[in-house]
Amino acid sequence: MTTLTATTARKLEVKDFKADVPPDWCPGCGDFGVLNVLQQACAELEIQPHELLVVSGIGCSSNLPGFFRSYGVHSLHGRALAFATGAKLANHHLTVIVTGGDGDGYGIGLNHFIQAMRRNINLTYIVMNNEIYGLTTGQVSPTSEHGMVTKSTPMGNLEQMLNPLALALASGCGYIARGFSGDPRHLQKLYMDGIQYPGFALIDVFSPCVTFNKQNTYHWFRDHVYRLEDNGHDPTDFHAALDRAIEWGAKIPIGLFYRNPNPRPSLDQLDPALQGEPLVLKPRGLTAEQRRALVEEFM
Amino acid sequence: MDHANLIVGIGGAAGDGVASAGNTLALAVARQGQGVYAYNSYQSVIRGGHSWLRLRVSAQKPLNHGDQIDGLIALNQDTLDRHLQEVGSGGVALYNSAKVKPSYEPPKGVQLCPLPVPELAPSYKELPVMQNTVAVGAMLRLMGLDFAGLESVISTTFAKKPKVIGTNVAAAKAGFDYAGAHFPPLPTQLKPNGQKWALVTGNEVLAMGAAMADCKFYCAYPMSPASAILHWMAAHAKQLGICVRQVEDEISVINMTIGANHAGVRGMCATSGGGFALMTEAIGMAGIMETPVVAINVMRAGPSTGVPTKTEQGDLNQVFGASQGDYPRIIVAPISIPDCFSVIQDAFHLADRYQCPVLVISDLLISEGNETVDPAVFEQVREIDRGETILPSANGELHAANGEPYLRFKNTESGISPRAVPGVPGHLYVAATDEHDEDGVLISDIYTDPVRRKKMVDKRVRKMSTVLAQLPPPLFSGPADAEVTLVGWGSTWGVLTEAVERLNAAGITTNHLHLRYLVPFQVREVQKLLGRSRRIIIVENNQSGQFARHLRAETGIAANGHIRKYDGEPFEPKHIVAGVQDILNGKAEIVNVLSTEPGWRTDHPSGTSADWMGRLSGVARAATH
DSSP states (O other): OOOOOSOOSSOOOGGGGBOSSOOOSOTTOTHHHHHHHHHHHHHHTTOOGGGEEEEEOSSSGGGGGGGBSSEEEEOOTTOHHHHHHHHHHHOTTSEEEEEEEHIIIIIITHHHHHHHHHHTOSOEEEEEEOSSBTTTTSBOOTTSOTTOOBTTBTTOOOSOOOOHHHHHHHTTOSEEEEEETTOHHHHHHHHHHHHHSSSOEEEEEEOOOTTTOSSSOHHHHHHHEEEGGGGTOOTTOHHHHHHHHTOOSSOEEEEEEEEOSSOOOOHHHHOGGGSSSOGGGSOSSOOHHHHHHHHHTTO | OOSOEEEEEEEEEETSOHHHHHHHHHHHHHTTTOEEEEEEEOOSOSSEEEEEEEEEEESSOOSSOOSSEEEEEESSHHHHHHHGGGEEEEEEEEEETTTOOOSSOOOTTOEEEEEOHHHHOGGGGTOTTHHHHHHHHHHHHHHTOOHHHHHHHHHHHTTTOHHHHHHHHHHHHHHHHHHHHHSOOOSSOOOOOOOOOEEEEHHHHHHHHHHHTTEEEEEEOOOTTTHHHHHHHHHHHHHHTOEEEEOSOHHHHHHHHHHHHHTTSEEEEEEOHHHHHHHHHHHHHHHHHTOOEEEEEEEOBOSTTOBTTSOOOOOHHHHHTOSSSOOOOEEEOOOSTTHHHHHHHHHHHHHHHHTSEEEEEEEHHHHHOEEEEOGGGGGOOOOOOOOSEEOOOTTOOOOOOTTSOOOTTOOOSSSOOOEEOTTOTTOOOEEESSOBOTTSOBOSSTTOOHHHHHHHHHHHHHGGGGTGGGSOOOEEESOTTOSEEEEEEGGGHHHHHHHHHHHHHTTOOEEEEEESEEESOOHHHHHHHHHTOSSEEEEESSSSOHHHHHHHHHHOOOOSEEEEEOSSSOOOHHHHHHHHHHHHTTSOSEEEEOSOOTTOOTTOTTOOSSSSTTTSOHHHHHHHO
């Protein structure tokens, strides 16, 4: 891969965040928009690529770090948040962005999703939500609509779709937004605010799967979504946010649902071991005096 | 052990304070120079049930908890009923006469020592636990030790509650004096000496050793018998600057720990078999991503929930089988409580050096056993060497790679590639669980290519070729031409060492090979040592002989006999002696040991009416005392 060294003095551009490897998503995939907008957001926020860690799980969307120029981790299916939490605690100076899909985050990784919000680890979680399992060629997802016919639900989905935004509200997440890959400028603002939010930030993104989801298409989303910003929604109002989060029908809201006006301290702010320098920069080992005191406790 | 030693058993229901009475007695004797080895055989209940702690005390350090008792402290009727029969001749049985009465005649030569606790400790009415304090004081007197040692322990224990110190010291002194006035001392008398001891559990040593090896991140989900590592870490987190997290499950535990290691700190996690099962996918991730990680499996009796508070060496196959695919990893089993100290430091060293998972197998016996260790052992601190890790620096200095592109997974001769961590300028890469090329770019999808795949597997596996040279040799002791070679691994070392002494004393020449490192296996050394053996007997705390199979797979050597145990309790020296006898006499090729004795009542906690009877040969009986 590229070896641009040093902290660049010049202004960062989108190309600074483009890896040598071109994305291998299907032409027209919603994930292209998610990637491009993220590169723009990081350039505008002037985040140095070596101080940025992008962690993903497994799935089409989880290939994103391979196309993004920064430190990256392509971890296990469903475990990106757990991995990223450990990395953030080890070096809380890093900007950490976690990317993945609905199956990865809301299916196999759901427990970690809830716990990470409760824990309020300071990172940004971008979920490319296409309401289908794409990489495994089109099975039902936790966010597939009731009745949806897929390869694994030929008679229609019997289960109710999971509501990640309402779940996030209930789990103590302080920044909750939903974007649409077909509305990049709107999405970029959500990313930038989310990355700057001092705690766990969730950005669920409608990112259509053009190959396996023939129901929730670009066209379908364009017909259904409306911007909360255009409708006088107050994102500091928790109850209003919950009302909007459960809205799903002829009209589906996108935008900033909730931003805690008094953000809770994040985990790295609270953990006594993480005060001051990140763990990775702390002096190695223990002093002779510390070691003696530890042994003394047993005598 | 041919020198003066006494074994004290303390029993009661959970909640009666068995563990704390044992700890008080252990510290009180340790502060008078006595070595201690303690094993608590308890049940998975918070209150009730039966908890049975044995303490072996000797001026020379005991290596195991022994196999009979000289002194009994019965905190309830049940304990007196169960264990009075086990006290050896010349021994004593202490109990609160206001609460407990013997329901059968004691064995011949055993002295009953009823303690009138309400008279000796007036506070007993409000504080029933005072009976423990009185009994500990009395036992100390009968062992021949000084009261000062106990007084100092009580003062330390209740340092935060000074009011309680006086009451406890008075009760202990009353017990001490009453025993001196009314009961004959134990036939073996211990003498205070100046040796200093640290009284530790294996879990505490693993935790403290990790902290001294620069572990800065510890993550866990509570699971017996590994939880005490979490407790030690949590209690010292702030003071030592260690990030300690309890999280939602062991999947999260291992992924967070690998994440922390990936970002450049030394991180560790520990669990038992059930939790380890959840960790296995991520252990393979550390293998293919070449991220160092230290994970401990403290074994308990399985499978599934199994017997959560009982010991076993039954997870060997599980640890061998952790994760799909072939990948380099190192598997090590500490052989004793003090051994945990060097093993855990070596584990961190090897993980960093070879950028791979190091899996440490402990068990309940080592992890929850309590032992006095010479504090000098804890001065043997290994220098921290991060291997080929490129870490960020506070001033952001560059680590440019001579203008060459940085290849995180560079195909080097040793297989080890310099590992930059996030935050270092100029070394950007993606670490992937998919197979990847030297630069980190995936080959599993669009670039799939057999040549690259094979190259990367070979590169990772090549790292293992130099590990063996870094390992301490397997432990071997005893005469080279012995009639019997006992082979063990992990926690059975102390019991085997004593059994070998007894066998040699009984005229059966015996030597002892003990393995610490299971992967990579020291094939050449083991083949050389066992090649000379006349009769190989493998001892392991499981049903199926998991280690025996491993030994055969690695070396082609099949043992002549097996001594196994899977009743939840650890081996005792006499079990090994008797088992060797049975094998030599041709009674059995596989001896399955059960922790009970001929003639014992069938309601014994760990016994049945079956069949240790007849297995305990005359030689074993003679060698026991």
